[in-house]
Amino acid sequence: MRSLVLLVAAVKHLRQWTYVVVTSYLQSDDTRELFLKRRRTFLKQLLNISLAVALLLFDKKIQNNPIRSHLSSISSTFIMVTHKPMDWFNYWVNLADSQQELVKDNQLLNSKILILEGQMHQLKVMNYQNKKLNQWLEQSDPTLKLALLANIISLEVNHNRQLYIINKGQKDGVFKGQVAIDGDGVIGQVIEAGKYTSTLMLISDIKSAIPVINERTGEHGIVMGQNNFDTLELLNVPKTHLLARGDKLLTSGLGLVYPFGIPVGVVKDVQNIPGEDFLKVTVIPTADVNKNHMVMLLQSLKNIEAWRQQLKERRQILETESKE
Template sequence: MMAYLALAIGLMVADHRGQYGQQIRARMAWLTEPMWWLASAPSRAFTASREGLALRGQMQEDNARLRRELEISSARLNRLNAVAEENLRLRELLGGTRGYRLNVQMAGVLDIDLDPYRQRLVLDAGSNTGVRVGQALIDSGGVLGQVIEVGPRRSTALLLTDPDHAVPVQVVRTGLRAIAYGMGRTDRLNLPNIPQSADIRVGDLLVTSGIGGRFPAGFPVGTIAELNPDATRLFVVAQAQPAAHFERGLEVLLVSNLPPVTDMGPPAPRPSPTPATPAAQAPKPAPGNLP
């Protein structure tokens, strides 16, 4: 016992000073590592197969969901195409803005000024690329504003929320028309002078009405957020949350109405007047006869 104890103490002292035990353990680990890898192979294979099955199941669910969404989107698109064709036929019958189309152009944002008293947007497109004063700006959310200054390579747009900006809007649910004014805030638009009897609610969607021809009809403008009576208690003042993303996005679309398309051909030539012939002239009375 004493001999074994002395041997153990000697080995511990040698291991502490010479680190012999650590070297031996490292070599033994190198030798036993293949055995550990083989022993853990079934567990790793089971884990990999389970993760693969779960990933495959998730992909199948996502694929089915995307297929359903695609079918729904296709149905909606077909419905919108049918409505557009019907709208075009009605416009033809009514003699309205027949064949209106949109001119769309993309432009990049160089600078944006969101000062409460001056809200402007500088674009990297100008008259050289066809930009002109009055074109409407939209992004993925809705209407941003309109172009007010155009240079050869740059243009400046007035944002929808500028205090000097106004846009004709229409409530989608009821067709009520109003004017939305900027308030100098990127989260609010003001709609004053709404009659008390008007059917308008919080949450109603506002789109451009197309009145005036500056903004094409049908683009989202905002959503009604508040309804309050004015000072006279005779009208309602509504405040709307803008649909556009004023504080993010590096590209915008410039849209404008193209002239209506007409199917009428060139006017038919007018027939030239036929000169009167002597036969066509009234006969003169004979001498001596009473007229």
């Protein structure tokens, strides 16, 4: 304590002596004002140094005193209280950032899962269709052979047409009149073959006509489209035919367009309407006309173009003879 008093007295004495010495050399007012400003700065610094020295001496004196531990506890508590809100704030900010990152990661993972599920579903559909196509080919006429598989890229439907656009064309060997099937039966035939894509007329198209034979009775007929994916009609069936519900209709091979024995449809309903000359027969297509993603294009019987030409010439001869 005594050393502290001596230090304060020495500071005061030094302050008075410095003031007297310096002011004796000041002549002008400007110099005096500048000196006073610097003097105030110097005194502040000197006061801070003195205070620091005093605190050091005080700290050394009470190093083993209980007061020091009490003051240390108070200061620690104060520091903790002042920093705690900031710690809480940082914690909640980090927590919010973590939640946002988790939400983004979750959305990304869900998107990948949906993509993978879609790809897996497509593979399952393609595998199912391929199995059915292979099963049908194994049971079909050995003179038929697989030309190629084509993906359906567009469906054009309006009040008078039902068409597929497929991703195969002349460069792939597609030709006009080529028959298209799926794993269950006839889908339609190519009516226009472009270089890279082709147009396929479905059997449900109103312009589609397929010669068929009743698998059970052997009776012939023609199935026409009705612009309805789910319904076809068997035309001009005499009332004497032994047609029944559930009969299977197959391609008859007549006309040399559709090869013999390909499933076309199943008889759904047979109506004998009074006053009408023919039975009204409704047929359900065997093929999934509106649910396919791909079709198989068949190459018809060998030398079919030559046979078509011969048939055409024969018809012309018959027409000529009938006119004569």
